[in-house]
Amino acid sequence: MALTAVVTWAAVSPDGDAEGSGESRTNGKDTAAGGAAGSGPGSGSSPAPASPTPKPAAAYTLVFQDKPLTLRAPAFNTGTHVDLDAPKISPSGEIGKTTGVEFTYQDWSDAGLRFVVPLGRSAGTRPEQCRTGVDTDTLPSSVLSRELNEGTFLARGTVLCTVTSEHNLAMLRITDVRVPAKGASGRMPDHVMTLTLWKTAE
Structure with missing residues (x-):
C-alpha cells in the first residue's frame, strides 16, 4: 500500500x-x-511604402532665350525706356516715369544710359554666373554719352545681367556696337543685343 x-x-x-x-x-x-513574432518581418506583411521626397524647385526657369533686341540711339531731346520683362522698347519715354523699366537711353541732360535697377557684367552665360555678376561686378548707375561713343565701355561681346522689376533674371549679350561717325553731333551708339530671361526662385 x-x-x-x-x-x-x-x-x-x-x-x-x-x-x-x-x-x-x-x-x-x-x-x-x-x-x-507574427507581427515582425517573418509574418509576411510588408511595411507601408515611404512617401517620395519632393524634388527641390529649380533656382532658374528659362522663359525665353537669345531674343533679338536692338537699342537705337534716342532722337534729340527724347528718352528710350527699356522693359526687359515684356520685353519692350519705348522710344518716347517720359522723364521720371520709370515704373517697370530697367534702364533708359536718353538724349536730354546727362545724355547716356541710366540704370533704374543695378546691372552688372557677367563672366559667362550660365544663370548662376549672371546672378553673381549683378552683385559683384556692378556698373555705375549711369554711363555718359562720351564713354559710350568710345565704344569700349560696353563693347561687343559684353554680357550684362540684372534682376528686373518683376524679379526675373535678365541677360543681355552685346553682339554689335554701331558707333556714330566722328563729328556726328548729339549722336550715340546703337547697341545690337540678344536677351535671355529666367524666372527665379527668389
Whole structure:
C-alpha cells in the first residue's frame, strides 16, 4: 500500500494538474510567443511604402532665350525706356516715369544710359554666373554719352545681367556696337543685343 501511494503522488502535480497539462502550458507559451513574432518581418506583411521626397524647385526657369533686341540711339531731346520683362522698347519715354523699366537711353541732360535697377557684367552665360555678376561686378548707375561713343565701355561681346522689376533674371549679350561717325553731333551708339530671361526662385 505504501508504494502505491508514492507512485500516485509523483504522477500528479501539487496543484492537481497532470504532467500532460504542464506540457500544454509550455506549448501555450510557445504559441503566444509565435503570435508576437507574427507581427515582425517573418509574418509576411510588408511595411507601408515611404512617401517620395519632393524634388527641390529649380533656382532658374528659362522663359525665353537669345531674343533679338536692338537699342537705337534716342532722337534729340527724347528718352528710350527699356522693359526687359515684356520685353519692350519705348522710344518716347517720359522723364521720371520709370515704373517697370530697367534702364533708359536718353538724349536730354546727362545724355547716356541710366540704370533704374543695378546691372552688372557677367563672366559667362550660365544663370548662376549672371546672378553673381549683378552683385559683384556692378556698373555705375549711369554711363555718359562720351564713354559710350568710345565704344569700349560696353563693347561687343559684353554680357550684362540684372534682376528686373518683376524679379526675373535678365541677360543681355552685346553682339554689335554701331558707333556714330566722328563729328556726328548729339549722336550715340546703337547697341545690337540678344536677351535671355529666367524666372527665379527668389
